[in-house]
Amino acid sequence: MGGDIDMKLCKRRKNRLRVKNGFKATVAVLLVSGLTISAITFEKEVVHVQAASSEAPRVKAELGSVIALENGDFENPTVTRSANWQTFDANTVPGWQTTASDNQIELQKNNLGGITAQSGTQWAELNAYEVSALYQDIPTTPGEKVRWQVYHRGRYGMDTAVVEFGAPGNVMIQQAEMVDGNEAWGLYTGSYTIPIGQTNTRFQFRSVSAAGGNEAIGNLLDNIQFATQSILDVTGTFSAPSTKMQKSVNYTVRAANMGGMPAANNTFSVKIPVELTYTPGTLSSANTVVTGENYDATTRTLTFQTGTIKKGVAIDVVIPLIGAEVTSAATPDTSVTYNDENFNDETYTADGMDDSVAVTSNEIPTITGEEETILQPNEDFDPMSTMTAQDEEDGDLTAQIQVASNNVDTSQSGIYEVIYEVTDSDGNQATFTRTVIVEEGPVITGDSPTRLNPNVSFDPVSTMQATDKEDGDLTSDIKVVDNPVDTSQPGTYEVLYSVTDSDGNQATFTRTVIVTEAPIITGEEETRLNPNVDFDPMSTMQATDKEDGNLTNEMKVTSNNVDTSQSGTYKVTYEVMDSDGNKAMFTRTVIVTEAPVITGKDTVTLTQGDLFDVMDDLQAADKEDGDLTAQIVVLSSNVNVNVPGTYTVIYRVTDSDGNSTMFIRKVIVKAIVNPVTPQSIVIQPDVSTSERASEKTVLPKTGDRSSLPTGVAGLAFLALSSLLFWHKK
Secondary structure, three states: OOEEOOOOHHHHHHHHEEEOOOOOOOOOOEEEOOEEEOEEEOOOOOEEEOOOOOOOOOOOOOOOOOOEOOOOOOOOOOOOOOOOEEEEEHHHOOOOEEOOOOOEEEEEEOOHHHOOOOOOOEEEEOOOOOOOEEEEEEEOOOOOEEEEEEEEEOOOOOEEEEEEEEOOOOOOEEEEEEEEOOOOOEEEEEEEEOOOOOOEEEEEEEEEEOOOOOOOOOOEEEEEEEEOOOOEEEEEEEOOOEEEEOOEEEEEEEEEEOOOOOEEEEEEEEEOOOOEEEOOOOOEOOOOOEEEEEEEOOOOEEEEEEOOEOOOEEEEEEEEEEEOOOEEEEOOEEEEEEEEOOOOOOOEEEEOEEOOEEEEOOOOOEEEOOOEEEEOOOOOOOOOOOOEEEEOOOEEOHHHOEEEEEOOOOOOOEEEEEEEEEEOOOOOEEEEEEEEEEOOOOEEEOOOOEEEOOOOOOOOOOOOEEEEOOOEEOHHHOEEEEOOOOOOOOEEEEEEEEEEOOOOOEEEEEEEEEEOOOOEEEOOOEEEEOOOOOOOOOOOOEEEEOOOEEOHHHOEEEEEOOOOOOOEEEEEEEEEEOOOOOEEEEEEEEEEOOOOEEEOOOEEEEEOOOOOOOOOOOEEEEOOOEEOHHHOEEEEEOOOOOOOEEEEEEEEEEOOOOOEEEEEEEEEEEOOOOOOOOOOOOOOOOHHHHHHHOOOEEOOOOOOEEOHHHHHHHHHHHHHHHHHHHHHO
16 A cells, blocks of 8 residues: 655654653563563464553654565565465575575465465465575664564464574574464564674574474464564645635645554544634545544544555545635644554654645625616617626636526517626636616517519518507608518518607518429439330329428329330320419420340241251341340240150340340151051053053152162062072971
């Protein structure tokens, strides 16, 4: 907790530390080489060696040389092994040395065997791999009184170790014997006065015995102190050199331990000066725990306690205060009583070096201006006119004036109030109320707004009248101050009128004139349709009007001669009217496109086995796209030239408008007719046969020709062969 402090600060504050008067009752006092020890009962009912007293003695505490050992709670180096223990070479353990032959120091951490460190998260085990001692050699000043403490614990049962002091290389003088079980940490404390001539002192812990008989296990040590007394340096500083009445300022009390031992039981007393006030329960600290707060309003004394302050650490406690009386210097009075941690024989008091703060007055700002303002009807009113604001500390605050309320309506005669506010940098607020009187004047009335259709005539004085309470009818005195209306251009215009009564009161009137716009019809100007498709004349069509919004449902088709069964160009006309009677027309061109044409033989006859070109003789043309032959696609074809039959081929072509044309071709595959040989021929020897035999005969399919003698010879050869075959059998 807190940050490190500069030890050099000790020198300039050493005379501000004192020890409270008290009485000492010593129990079983023993003097050994300047050491005072006594037996007491610890809260765990373990007998320890510790200095003890019931009241603090009268001892002069001065800031001399600070003696302190290093790394007393064994937090460095860090144990990283998952087993929760680790041995280190003594050269890597800050401050500590060992008598072990292997020069190893064993550190352990929380949860090893269910043990929790007494301070921090780690501790040391004296019996690392052998029975040994841990020690530090510390430069000391002869005659200095040193406090010491150590927490000891058994590992597996009752372990014993001794505390020994002396000059390095000389015989160590035993200061205490530590005997503890493994259930809790035992505390041992004492005081030691450095002997004459001993400028270096060895502070040593030596293992004597350990439960279980294993020389590598036993005697745990933690939170070791060997140091001169704690010395607190106390300062108080304000967060600002001055504050204002009823404004807060923080007073921070800092206590820095410039001595060696931790400072404990720190009780602070801060007397609050009458020029400042404190609100109980508002103490805070970011680096220590604050407890026991009490504020005595009669004595104006605030007391509280803080946590232990270790050597080289500073703590800060913030006390919020509020300015109560004007003064050039309000100074708190701070002191703290404390003792060395675990030593109640001496109680110290440190007086604080307290800062001062000035408390200045906190005047509220002032607002000045017209308290009553008279206005003519419709006169412009600037609520900030004549208004100013001043503050004693902030100066001119006119720019910060806020109009909190303003209901002035100069078009209506009457009495109004305007309320102003201004706040200075301290949060002080001032208010001001201004009365505004609007006198009565003439009144102009008329039609507003006025809506006009495009290009109509506009008379600016139509419907306008003026009257006055005293003068009566002033219509004839109305003047048109400005008239920008142009009915040829749709838009919103303002016509300004004025009239003045006999008292000079002027009235103005602004008339809004709206020249309306005709609606607009939008949609496809040219629509292309394929033949015979459905046509919705309202498709893509919309009608909107600036005033009426969407008029699509009001749109009418006034002409429509579209016939999608006939290609050609048609016209569709539309009309819509808005609520002002303005009409809009629209003409749409509809083109019914022509489909492409496929030409070719619709029937093709093939002989079985012939080749068939499915695209043979086909052509496609379109009126817009021209030749589309290359775009012809075959949708289906079941032609099999090897099987006689009638087949169908279906073709399609599509033009750029999406129009498609189909074409169906019938394909006939005829069977091959084979030649026929007669089974028997009867030859008649007559003239007619001979004559016919001389005629040529065309053979089926082959186209070959033969003479009768050749046929007769063949038949004779066949008959002879049959006879020989029968005879052989």
